[in-house]
Amino acid sequence: MFLHDKHLQFEAKPVKPNPLMAKRVQELIGGQYGEMSVAMQYLFQGWGVRKGNEHYKDLLLDIGTEELGHIEMLATMVGRLLNGTSIEHQEAAMKDPATAAILSGMNPQHAIVSGMNARPADSVGNPWMGSYIISSGNLLADFRANLNAESQGRTQAVRIYEMTDDPGLKDMLAVLIARDSYHQNLWLQAIVELEAAEGKITPGSFDRKLEREDIAFSLYNHSASSEESAQGSWANGATPAGDGQFKYESKVYVEGTVPELENPHPSLHSTKLQKLWNPGRRLPGFFVCRLSGCLPVMNILLI
Incomplete structure (x- = not known):
């Protein structure tokens, strides 16, 4: 109360x-x-x-x-x-x-x-x-x-x-x-x-053996033109939790594939498959028009 x-x-x-x-x-x-x-x-x-x-x-x-x-x-x-x-x-x-x-x-x-x-x-x-x-x-x-x-x-x-x-x-x-x-x-x-x-990692009750130890201590560089984050204490040396050593990876580690989602059920009325890219097909020509008149623009070949 x-x-x-x-x-x-x-x-x-x-x-x-x-x-x-x-x-x-x-x-x-x-x-x-x-x-x-x-x-x-x-x-x-x-x-x-x-x-x-x-x-x-x-x-x-x-x-x-x-x-x-x-x-x-x-x-x-x-x-x-x-x-x-x-x-x-x-x-x-x-x-x-x-x-x-x-x-x-x-x-x-x-x-x-x-x-x-x-x-x-x-x-x-x-x-x-x-x-x-x-x-x-x-x-x-x-x-x-x-x-x-x-x-x-x-x-x-x-x-x-x-x-x-x-x-x-x-x-x-x-x-x-x-x-x-x-x-x-x-x-x-x-x-x-x-x-x-x-312990410092929460929740501490979870068995650490069940997580991916090989990626648990790495800082991945996601910067295209800089590696300044590598200078921090979080990039090398012992972790504050005392459970491992920090590592700096200059390149992002990738092991996944390109995701392709299956089409949803038709009753959901999502966008149908649209084939937009057809190598070897020419797009139709078009015109650019101004007050002085219209000029034809050559069509484009998709490669």
Whole structure:
């Protein structure tokens, strides 16, 4: 169950309204790496943890619940950024709210849809989607996804921090950035712990003898005019997992054949076989026409 406290964990008070910044802050709420995504990701991962891993379950639910509080802080900030706009803006909005919103750089949905409140959407109005979250049941794979989510989320928060000169907004963003720093450290440590128990390659429970060992350590050069990727540590030496040696292949290894798919059942009405290439057959001649007249073009022999 959840318990709600009316207090924000940290303040969310801008010095002055700014509908354009409200639009940008929406990315931190309902964007792919926004707080709605990480909150739902951690909660669903936590709810799915099986017995014997209660410490991971509590960790995920603790952080997921914290992220719900971050959504509330951001939603409050957006509402306050949209409040108290200038008299001129209010007068224009009375005449045509949508036009006024667009001209001010504001998201018109803040006026039309939500009545000057935050929305579960990103900075351009795309609604948040549950498909953003990752919850696989494999904690090592999930914790790596969590590290990526916190890395992307912190990057976006830092960018918005650099876009504003509002001290109040900066103060709240500084809180979120600091918490994202901790969360990155948290997932890094949890990953180290699980890697020590399960190995670095996930899932570690799969028998490695069942995979193709001969191609499990090779970097194939797919660049037509460069081999610079061969200079990286991923191209030679021992693997981080300690399970083999990296190899660099200057040419792509190919053992497959050219695929030829059989025609589907006629009831599906797919394209029929079209024989387009007939060596020795001449294509009919054609004309190139301009205002001055038409000129014949010689026909072409297919070879």
